[in-house]
Amino acid sequence: MKGRGKINLTIDLLMFLTFTLIGGIGFLMKYTLPLGRELILKFGENSKLFFLGLDRHQWGTIHLTAAYVLIALLVLHIIFHWKAIGVLISQAVPSLLLRRALVAGFVVLGSGLLLFSFVVNPEKSQGDNFLHRNPSFNKGPAPASDSPEISNQAGSHNMGEKPGELNKNEQRDKTSPELQEKHGDREKVDSLQGKMSIADASRLYGISTLEVKKRLRIPDEVSDNETIGRLRRTYGFTMTQARERLEKKQ
Numbered sequence: 001m002k003g004r005g006k007i008n009l010t011i012d013l014l015m016f017l018t019f020t021l022i023g024g025i026g027f028l029m030k031y032t033l034p035l036g037r038e039l040i041l042k043f044g045e046n047s048k049l050f051f052l053g054l055d056r057h058q059w060g061t062i063h064l065t066a067a068y069v070l071i072a073l074l075v076l077h078i079i080f081h082w083k084a085i086g087v088l089i090s091q092a093v094p095s096l097l098l099r100r101a102l103v104a105g106f107v108v109l110g111s112g113l114l115l116f117s118f119v120v121n122p123e124k125s126q127g128d129n130f131l132h133r134n135p136s137f138n139k140g141p142a143p144a145s146d147s148p149e150i151s152n153q154a155g156s157h158n159m160g161e162k163p164g165e166l167n168k169n170e171q172r173d174k175t176s177p178e179l180q181e182k183h184g185d186r187e188k189v190d191s192l193q194g195k196m197s198i199a200d201a202s203r204l205y206g207i208s209t210l211e212v213k214k215r216l217r218i219p220d221e222v223s224d225n226e227t228i229g230r231l232r233r234t235y236g237f238t239m240t241q242a243r244e245r246l247e248k249k250q
Helices: 003-032 037-043 056-080 082-092 096-118 148-157 163-174 177-191 198-205 209-216 228-235 239-247
Strands: none
Touching: 003 056, 037 228, 056 082, 082 096, 198 209, 198 228, 198 239, 209 228, 209 239, 228 239
8 A cells, every 4th residue: 555545544534533523522412411400310419420520611622623634634635635535526517616615615614613712702592591480499498507706796795794604604505405306407408319210218307108198299109219300390399399398297
């Protein structure tokens, strides 16, 4: 095989491998590392996924780099096969004027498809607010117990008490049955996750699976292995509502 033939074969093989890499990463981002609604439907919660230590955005960067490589290889492929391409076009379209018009049209169309993303502006949805549909994402972080304002308020309310008495009062408050019951319920509510099944929720709240379905208004025939995240999409309740219903003493 001559040197030029080896170069053409190498370019074609690299183009094939790059093309399959682009397709494979595209399938990976679509089906293995989904985003938004598809992620919640598949895993029951909006969490960050990784493959080989890389998240979806990092794989997107590799996908884009592979696209650059494929474009460069395609340009080399056209350059090395330019004479053959010219002969084929001449045989297919004998008219010189029509041939030039077709080539110019394909060049303009290809350039537009390749570069259109640099000139268009994205549209912003006005009626579908993710934070409005998911109020739990709109909550700010809970105030820290050791923040300066809280510490100052605690100090101002206990100005007349000695340090030892203050510690005793704090210890008594923390060990009071009312607060223990309140904090225990709060931990239980926050621990319910969309990836948990009906059986998991049953064990978590100490109630039967039938009672879980009853409180969440789910038919009894639903499998105990169905996740809460998938069921909330099907039966129209939020994770906050699920926690409130399962926490409620009935």
